[in-house]
Each structure stands twice: as C-alpha cells, then as structure tokens.
Amino acid sequence: MTLGERIKYLREKNGYAQKFVAEKIGVRNNTLSSYESDKRQPDYDTLQKIADFFEVSVDYLLGRTDDPSPKEDKKMNLFFYDGLEGYDDLTPEEQKAFREHMYEEAKQAIELVKKLKKK
CATH class of the missing domain: 1.10.287 (Helix Hairpins)
Incomplete structure (x- = not known):
C-alpha cells in the first residue's frame, strides 16, 4: 500500500470523514484528499500528526512495516x-x-x- 492508501484505509476503517481528519491534523480538506490520492506528500510534521491521530507509527504510514501498532516511543x-x-x-x-x-x-x-x- 502507498502512503495515501494507508491514510485513506485508516480514515475509512475508523469511519471518519475527510473533513474531520483534516481539521484534526490541521490541514485543508483538499490537502488531505491529495495525500490520500498520492498527488501530494505531507511534510514530516504533518506525517507525525497523522500517525499520532490514528495511533500508528510513521514507519507504518511509510510502508516500512505492516504492523500498525502505536508508536514504540509511546510504549x-x-x-x-x-x-x-x-x-x-x-x-x-x-x-x-x-x-x-x-x-x-x-x-x-x-x-x-x-x-x-x-x-
């Protein structure tokens, strides 16, 4: 899965609208949409906000691991x-x-x- 596919998967899995997630991570709705469609990549700070919001690791979002468990640092x-x-x-x-x-x-x-x- 691509970064965008993972973000979209997590959003839909949790039953969230794009607008809701966009507000929570501090971006515009069309920006989140462009992340999900892989037309644009979030900067590192935004990537971290997305990971924190969904309680997954940045490594999971980037496809470095298939384990979506919360960040190791929190544990x-x-x-x-x-x-x-x-x-x-x-x-x-x-x-x-x-x-x-x-x-x-x-x-x-x-x-x-x-x-x-x-x-």
Missing part, C-alpha cells in the same frame, strides 16, 4: 536512556533492538511483581 516512555553509557553509540537499528528487548524485560518484570503480590 517506552517509562524508560530513560539519556546518559546510559554506550546507548548513544548504537546505530538506530541497535537502539531499536535494545528498546524492544528492554520492553520485553519490563513486561516480564511486571508479571513477576504481580505473582509476588499474590503470595
């Missing part, structure tokens, strides 16, 4: 990596793999705490 906002020695030296792909691993570790820790609370 990971409880972790603070600033100042973590070596984190900034990782490539973006390595950072993503690290965050995914830490997310899974955190989920397991939560389950362990829940089990311990029951005892």
